[in-house]
Amino acid sequence: MAENKQVILTYEGIKKIEEELEYLKTVKRKEVAQKIKTAISYGDLSENSEYDEAKNEQAFVEGRIATLENMLKNAKVIDEEDIKTDVVSIGCIVRVRDLDYGDEMEFTIVGSAEADFKKMKISNEAPIGKGLMGKKVGDKVEIQVPDGTITYEILEIKRH
Template sequence: MGENSKQIILTYEGVKKIEEELEYLKTIKRKEVTEKIKTAISYGDLSENSEYDEAKNEQAFVEGRIATLENMLKNAKIIDDEDIKTDVVSIGSVVKVRDLEFDDEFEFTIVGSAEADPAKMKISNEAPIGRGLLGKKVGDKVEIQVPDGVTTFEILEIRRQ
């Protein structure tokens, strides 16, 4: 089981984002890179042509990203809204928690690793907080190992997005 065959869990929103990026890369970005390569070739000598090298590197990156995204979609398990439970934390759940030490409230959305975006409080099911919250119920107190020690969260609410 290589990295490529690992099942990727996505919400519909995640699938849409990947499809949009794919569309952009396949249409606009591919054309841009092809134009850059053509322009660079027109400068002549390719052996000392940094524009050509850059354009070829960019092309390799774009094609690699396209392959990665297509692979993600091919191996994706898409979570339907009906699959998202509200009695226990699962992938796709929005979880409201209270940090008992600092008495702060947070809302995390538990997502598959491909959709994780900590800045938007989208936490991977494979990250310590995501793993710690999975399967828990409202009222549960959960101790989670974080980089600077242990945090205790009390689960206040579980809902769908």
């Protein structure tokens, strides 16, 4: 089953998931329960859109809680000490130069559960992350992305 897939996380990622889980269980569940209670007080549930909306929100919250609990149950935590800097691996920060445009950028390679492109956290399963994995400083890497091909030169590999 896909539900038991190992989830690779950093300590930071574990902390974020635990915080979201705590919020959903302690705050959001109570808010949704109150919405349901209020909607029930309006009477006739068959035509009560507030009740339907609150029940849908409850289903979403419970589904998210189950997903987060499953992620934690199947988590493999990457220890800072285990992060290699001789090759690109999960948990490292890799500085690259785009050979077409000359731009330099830094990516943090993370497991798919922590990916956040806005924060330059790239999944090891995404095209760029997959293309960089296992490469060394000085390597030139051609990566197929939806827009075509990107060519990066790896300038530096480091830990946080």
